Amino acid sequence: MSEFGFRVLKNDRASRARLGRIRTARGAIDTPYLVPVATCASVRALSSEDLLALGAQCALANTYHLALRPGAELIRKFGGLAGFMGFPRPFFTDSGGFQAFSLGAGKAHGVNKLGTIFPGRAEAAGKSPVLAEVTEEGVRFRSVYDGSEHFLDAAGSMRLQSDLGADMIMAFDECTSPLADYEYTKRALERTHRWAEVSLRDHDPRQALYGIVQGGWFRDLREASADFVSSRPFDGIAIGGSLGKSKDDMHEILDWVVPRLDRRPRHLLGIGGIDDLFLCVEKGIDTFDCVTPTRQARRGILYLSPASGGAPANNFRFQLRGARFKTDELPIDPACACSTCRTYSRAYLRHLFLAHELTFFRLATIHNVHFVLDLMARIRRAIREDSLAALRREWLGT
Amino acid sequence: MSEFGFRVLKNDRASRARLGRIRTARGAIDTPYLVPVATCASVRALSSEDLLALGAQCALANTYHLALRPGAELIRKFGGLAGFMGFPRPFFTDSGGFQAFSLGAGKAHGVNKLGTIFPGRAEAAGKSPVLAEVTEEGVRFRSVYDGSEHFLDAAGSMRLQSDLGADMIMAFDECTSPLADYEYTKRALERTHRWAEVSLRDHDPRQALYGIVQGGWFRDLREASADFVSSRPFDGIAIGGSLGKSKDDMHEILDWVVPRLDRRPRHLLGIGGIDDLFLCVEKGIDTFDCVTPTRQARRGILYLSPASGGAPANNFRFQLRGARFKTDELPIDPACACSTCRTYSRAYLRHLFLAHELTFFRLATIHNVHFVLDLMARIRRAIREDSLAALRREWLGT
Numbered sequence: 001m002s003e004f005g006f007r008v009l010k011n012d013r014a015s016r017a018r019l020g021r022i023r024t025a026r027g028a029i030d031t032p033y034l035v036p037v038a039t040c041a042s043v044r045a046l047s048s049e050d051l052l053a054l055g056a057q058c059a060l061a062n063t064y065h066l067a068l069r070p071g072a073e074l075i076r077k078f079g080g081l082a083g084f085m086g087f088p089r090p091f092f093t094d095s096g097g098f099q100a101f102s103l104g105a106g107k108a109h110g111v112n113k114l115g116t117i118f119p120g121r122a123e124a125a126g127k128s129p130v131l132a133e134v135t136e137e138g139v140r141f142r143s144v145y146d147g148s149e150h151f152l153d154a155a156g157s158m159r160l161q162s163d164l165g166a167d168m169i170m171a172f173d174e175c176t177s178p179l180a181d182y183e184y185t186k187r188a189l190e191r192t193h194r195w196a197e198v199s200l201r202d203h204d205p206r207q208a209l210y211g212i213v214q215g216g217w218f219r220d221l222r223e224a225s226a227d228f229v230s231s232r233p234f235d236g237i238a239i240g241g242s243l244g245k246s247k248d249d250m251h252e253i254l255d256w257v258v259p260r261l262d263r264r265p266r267h268l269l270g271i272g273g274i275d276d277l278f279l280c281v282e283k284g285i286d287t288f289d290c291v292t293p294t295r296q297a298r299r300g301i302l303y304l305s306p307a308s309g310g311a312p313a314n315n316f317r318f319q320l321r322g323a324r325f326k327t328d329e330l331p332i333d334p335a336c337a338c339s340t341c342r343t344y345s346r347a348y349l350r351h352l353f354l355a356h357e358l359t360f361f362r363l364a365t366i367h368n369v370h371f372v373l374d375l376m377a378r379i380r381r382a383i384r385e386d387s388l389a390a391l392r393r394e395w396l397g398t
Numbered sequence: 399m400s401e402f403g404f405r406v407l408k409n410d411r412a413s414r415a416r417l418g419r420i421r422t423a424r425g426a427i428d429t430p431y432l433v434p435v436a437t438c439a440s441v442r443a444l445s446s447e448d449l450l451a452l453g454a455q456c457a458l459a460n461t462y463h464l465a466l467r468p469g470a471e472l473i474r475k476f477g478g479l480a481g482f483m484g485f486p487r488p489f490f491t492d493s494g495g496f497q498a499f500s501l502g503a504g505k506a507h508g509v510n511k512l513g514t515i516f517p518g519r520a521e522a523a524g525k526s527p528v529l530a531e532v533t534e535e536g537v538r539f540r541s542v543y544d545g546s547e548h549f550l551d552a553a554g555s556m557r558l559q560s561d562l563g564a565d566m567i568m569a570f571d572e573c574t575s576p577l578a579d580y581e582y583t584k585r586a587l588e589r590t591h592r593w594a595e596v597s598l599r600d601h602d603p604r605q606a607l608y609g610i611v612q613g614g615w616f617r618d619l620r621e622a623s624a625d626f627v628s629s630r631p632f633d634g635i636a637i638g639g640s641l642g643k644s645k646d647d648m649h650e651i652l653d654w655v656v657p658r659l660d661r662r663p664r665h666l667l668g669i670g671g672i673d674d675l676f677l678c679v680e681k682g683i684d685t686f687d688c689v690t691p692t693r694q695a696r697r698g699i700l701y702l703s704p705a706s707g708g709a710p711a712n713n714f715r716f717q718l719r720g721a722r723f724k725t726d727e728l729p730i731d732p733a734c735a736c737s738t739c740r741t742y743s744r745a746y747l748r749h750l751f752l753a754h755e756l757t758f759f760r761l762a763t764i765h766n767v768h769f770v771l772d773l774m775a776r777i778r779r780a781i782r783e784d785s786l787a788a789l790r791r792e793w794l795g796t
Contacts, residue, residue: 041749045756049741070749074725078745086741298756327472343447343484347476351439351468358443358696361756 004167004208004235006265006286012383016258016284019383022265024090024167024208026082029057031265031286032379034272034372035092037294040065041075041085044294045361046369048087053339054369058167059085060092060289063160064099068143068150072163080165091166092289095157095199096139097192097212098240098270101175103141104132109179134174136191154198162204170238170269171199173212178242185216193228200232208235210267216242217249219256226260236265239285247276254283272372274303274316278392281379293372297364300353303371307335312396320364325350338370402565402606402633404663404684410781414656414682417781420663422488422565422606424480427455429663429684430777432670432770433490435692438463439473439483442692443759444767446485451737452767456565457483458490458687461558462497466541466548470561478563489564490687493555493597494537495590495610496638496668499573501539502530507577532572534589552596560602568636568667569597571610576640583614591626598630606633608665614640615647617654624658634663637683645674652681670770672701672714676790679777691770695762698751701769705733710794718762723748736768 005023012018022029036043036051038059043051051059061081066072078084081091106112108130131142138153152160154172161169173192176185192214203209211234215221229237239257243250250271258266265286272290280288293303300320304310310317310333320332331341332349340349340363352360382391392398403421410416420427434441434449436457441449449457459479464470476482479489504510506528529540536551550558552570559567571590574583590612601607609632613619627635637655641648648669656664663684670688678686691701698718702708708715708731718730729739730747738747738761750758780789790796 040753040755041746042753042755042757047741047757047761049737069753070724070745074745074749077725078727078743084743084746084749086746326468327475329476339447343445345476345482347468347472348439348482348484351472351482355438355440355467357438357440358756358759359440359445362760363445 006236006263008263010383012282012388013386014389015282017281017379017383017388018284018286019380020265020286022090022168022287026088026090026167027057029090029287030380032277032281032376032383033057033287034277034293034376035060035287035289036369036373037062037289037291038081038085038087039291040069041081043365043369045298045365046294048085050362050366051087051089054366054373056089056369056373058090058092059087060094061164061166063093063157063164064096064141064152066164067096067152067160068145072160076163076165080163082165090168091164092168092267093161093164093166093170094269095161095170095172095212096141096152097157097170097173098175099132099139099141101132101177101242103144104130104134104139106177107131109177111177111179134188134191138172138195139174154195155202158199158202158204162207166207168208168210168236169203171196171203171209171211171234173214173240175240176214176216176242178217180216180242182218182221185218186221189215189221189225193225196229196232196234200234210234210236210238212238212240212269213257214240217253222253222256223260226257230261234264236267237261238267238269240269243271250276251279251283254280254285258284274310274372274375275312275396277372277375277379278396282388282392293368294365297368298361300364302332302364303368304333305335305371306395308333310395316395320346320350320353332364332367333371336367336371337374338367340364340367340370404634404661406661408781410680410786411784412787413680415679415777415781415786416682416684417778418663418684420488420566420685424486424488424565425455427488427685428778430675430679430774430781431455431685432675432691432774433458433685433687434767434771435460435687435689436479436483436485437689438467439479441763441767443696443763444692446483448760448764449485449487452764452771454487454767454771456488456490457485458492459562459564460494460497461491461555461562462494462539462550464562465494465550465558466543470558474561474563478561480563488566489562490566490665491559491562491564491568492667493559493568493570493610494550495555495568495571496573497530497537497539499530499575499640501542502528502532502537504575505529507575509576532586532589536570536593537572552593553600556597556600556602560605564605566606566608566634567601569594569607569609569632571612571638573638574612574614574640576615578614578640580616580619583616584619587613587619587623591623594627594630594632598632608632608634608636610636610638610667611655612638615651620651620654621658624655628659632662634665635659636665636667638667641669645671648674649677649681652678652683656682672708672770672773673710673794675770675773675777676794680786680790691766692763695766696759698762700730700762701766702731703733703769704793706731708793714793718744718748718751730762730765731769734765734769735772736765738762738765738768
């Protein structure tokens with residue numbers, strides 16, 4: 001039996017935000033929390049000691065990528081992700097279903113799950129090879145690494161996730177394209193619900209299983225999915241994309257879904273912009289995962305708190321490449337207490353970035369991860385102290 | 399005035415090896431020592447905190463690269479390299495003279511300074527653009543970054559090195575090609591000695607200046623250079639390449655040069671293979687610098703001590719890519735106490751390497767740097783305890 005548990009410690013008065021604690025055999029996770037993403041069993045540019053030093057409570061790894069390389073069997077031999085990575089804290093894994101979208105319809109349509117049309121990809125839409133094809137039984141993938149063919153179904157996803165040994169796993173689902181029409185999205189949802197039953201039946205009972213609410217941006221489908229997933233004995237509820245065609249759509253979808261859910265923990269898959277963190281916490285989300293903080297760090301995009309000029313207008317970030325930072329003696333964010341900000345100037349970090357020095361990627365990632373984890377700690381404190389609305393106004397201005 | 403000083407604490411009985419201590423305003427360096435190389439103000443993949451955690455006593459940075467990017471003036475504004483990098487220990491800088499070879503004749507001849515002909519470069523010899531041209535006055539460089547033209551002479555090198563603010567700096571010299579003939583090498587040496595006088599006259603007196611012995615693989619030139627440099631009031635003596643056409647030539651050159659030097663500290667430029675460390679210490683070298691340990695780490699070539707199978711036959715290293723490490727639960731070197739070996743398996747590190755994960759580069763570099771710094775500490779202890787020959791036999795078998 002899973003040692004998993006979740007308690008809501010406090011409900012916010014003014015919103016659906018809630019303070020909670022997830023309990024696992026590998027330790028607790030105080031929520032709301034943004035889970036760092038270790039796609040290939042590494043939070044890119046960070047070591048497991050770095051994660052511990054940052055106080056990371058848990059991590060999320062990707063089943064599709066790890067199954068292809070180095071293989072789930074190998075990770076099982078090392079006692080699962082925690083043993084393989086040397087990070088002895090709770091893990092989430094996703095189910096591989098997201099890649100059915102990102103390598104399939106996402107490529108065919110040239111969009112991401114919020115419907116953002118990528119520059120250059122719209123033209124390529126339908127031309128670049130589609131690496132995933134959904135059938136009633138499961139998803140036929142081509143490896144992004146060597147083109148080899150793989151078939152993944154719900155039972156297979158549960159087996160892989162058992163091998164990876166995460167504490168919290170996801171039901172196998174199909175993430176549909178934001179450009180999919182009602183009829184397609186409805187058929188996909190029916191598949192996803194059938195696969196949810198297989199996931200419930202076949203998953204390793206030592207792992208906590210999250211069901212996934214899908215349904216695109218169609219209200220009746222989202223509501224039906226929320227009701228279905230709620231009715232089944234999942235340990236937690238995840239909300240998957242596509243989440244409409246804009247951030248406003250995403251917030252509306254959460255308003256349809258969350259009120260239909262009970263007290264089980266709620267995970268929002270793949271979302272983690274600074275404004276999203278506030279708004280989705282207030283809509284009742286307990287955990288998020290997102291590669292944005294680490295990916296942006298590697299591109300020289302660094303987070304900035306309101307005390308240092310961060311605001312919705314600049315998305316709480318700046319691009320370090322700018323010539324105005326050439327001689328800047330300040331740390332990335334003078335209000336930040338991370339080890340990078342305590343030691344290095346913007347001028348030095350900019351030099352490392354422009355010189356393509358490997359050291360840059362880690363130092364920048366440490367800042368961005370510290371920044372979002374610290375923000376989550378502030379949000380938890382604000383819920384505890386009934387000051388979440390004030391904190392949101394301080395950051396978002398509204 | 400420079401606070402620089404050097405004391406020989408003990409001379410080995412069986413060889414020219416000596417235990418010493420360099421004193422600088424930023425702290426002491428126990429010798430013999432392999433100085434980690436921070437080419438562009440970063441030991442590639444490591445942070446300054448990593449260097450401190452590794453117990454690095456000092457670092458060496460490259461004037462040519464830093465003058466081009468980010469510029470020596472900028473580094474001066476940050477209090478020199480120590481302030482800019484946040485590494486508050488002694489620094490060496492080179493003079494830029496080595497790039498006169500590596501970007502000039504080295505490219506034209508398709509060789510490195512030991513005369514190794516690079517695969518693919520021999521054919522390209524004389525065809526790839528030569529980026530440095532030596533004149534009597536100095537060296538005309540083209541930037542490797544943007545092709546812009548720069549002229550560097552001894553006075554300019556002293557100015558740049560003053561701005562960079564290292565504790566130990568190098569006289570401006572010409573490193574000749576191992577393929578250069580006697581006549582060319584003799585003329586180059588005369589230039590190098592004239593530039594040495596300018597360096598003595600123009601250098602920042604707060605910095606300790608090392609004169610550089612050149613002369614290729616010609617005995618009379620090397621001896622004349624050793625005598626000339628010894629006769630001038632340098633704070634230390636560096637021995638520059640080319641060091642003949644093989645490692646045997648290099649050892650012979652040291653036998654010509656070192657007996658003519660006095661008790662001032664001796665630096666061997668750009669050498670640092672595991673066998674070299676033993677053999678050159680025994681020939682009387684106090685400090686080395688070399689990018690090999692860090693460069694090899696990034697390529698998956700990891701050091702191995704004799705207790706774990708390291709030997710001259712495998713150059714004390716192995717390539718982690720090998721399939722036999724796929725499931726290997728051992729650390730890189732079971733006899734190593736570095737943070738990487740205390741935490742991670744070969745299987746995990748191999749996965750990171752094959753997945754091109756940035757984390758790999760740092761973890762591997764930590765191991766290789768720890769390995770060579772630990773070896774230098776063992777060598778110092780062996781000199782102190784009159785057991786250097788035994789340590790050498792343990793490692794080299796002879």
